[in-house]
Amino acid sequence: MAAAPTAKRTRMSAEDRREQVLDAAVAAFAEGGYTGTTTDQVARLAGVSQPYVVRMFGTKQALFLAAHQRVMERLSTEFAAAAEPGAGEENLHLIAAAYVRLIADRDVLRVMQHGFTLGADPVLGPAMRASLIAVVRQIRQLSGTSIERARDFLAQGMLINTLVALQLAEHEGDDPEAAALVACVLEPKGF
Amino acid sequence: MAAAPTAKRTRMSAEDRREQVLDAAVAAFAEGGYTGTTTDQVARLAGVSQPYVVRMFGTKQALFLAAHQRVMERLSTEFAAAAEPGAGEENLHLIAAAYVRLIADRDVLRVMQHGFTLGADPVLGPAMRASLIAVVRQIRQLSGTSIERARDFLAQGMLINTLVALQLAEHEGDDPEAAALVACVLEPKGF
């Protein structure tokens, strides 16, 4: 798959380089969000120069859009893989389990969560809204469930996103309330 | 209440001016988040100079902390006012209704939501985690409910926060899925 066996650091194929930068962008934006991350941070993470990152994607905004799209596609893929054809509403359980599994790859959920705060941005806002609606649509199509159940599913997901973004599990800090909350969010028994 | 009858624009009491700037900070941070808002934007909104804002609060970070604290206190006050002594778990319904009412003042929920994305910040992160735990604690104390129910309550709240931050209601854009979601989130019947 990898074009050059030895990652020679220079002269990589454009597609591979793009993937590499996109990976870095996901990680960086997960940490700092859109406004809180610099193109230079992404560049360093990817091991390339800052102007090159901008050159590749045109603007920081386009870079974020690409990174966000990538994590949403990952989400969509996992959902589709978790569902079983014809399983109906039972699929909601399967999809929920898939979501909980996604916590392991914190970046996906964190980039998503940051995206949800960009509603006020004239260009990013519409894209973020569309991506949420796309998720709702996919869930309902895979499970054939009511909007009410889809809402409850989403709600649990948003709480998970919040806890991951807050890094509550990593900083329970001997607080029993925090520990109990994290524990009971991790077991998706509501679905 | 207002010290000077004629808002003379200069020479206000320190406390009044502080409140005024804090109001502006809440509005500005609600729109742009912590990293996406400049102290100058806050200053303009408040009608004072940017250096004065910094002078009053020391740093942008301290300003955000103060603004965030203010919205969380507002939330706490509303919850306490909504609950009836000795009503037990029934209070969960009352608190939920109070939360939905808070949607009207979008800034509270939006600042909160932005705060939840700051978990990676070494100084803001701990403060944001603590404020979430404080909410959980208050809900449980007011209603005496289980962690599981508290979790479900929180989850619905996080979904509301997300929709408000995304401004989905304002941009339903003739999308039936979006409209249906917004509609069914607004009626807090789950509690």
Add this chain to the structure above:
DNA sequence: GTCTATACCAAGATAGAC
């Protein structure tokens, strides 16, 4: 109590070499 002026640094984007 509040401003103007400004120092200082960071960030996005462009030009152009190799």
Add this chain to the structure above:
DNA sequence: GTCTATCTTGGTATAGAC
């Protein structure tokens, strides 16, 4: 395909006047 150098802007914070 990728870098260095740099332009330009904007943002936090300080100094000091009024």
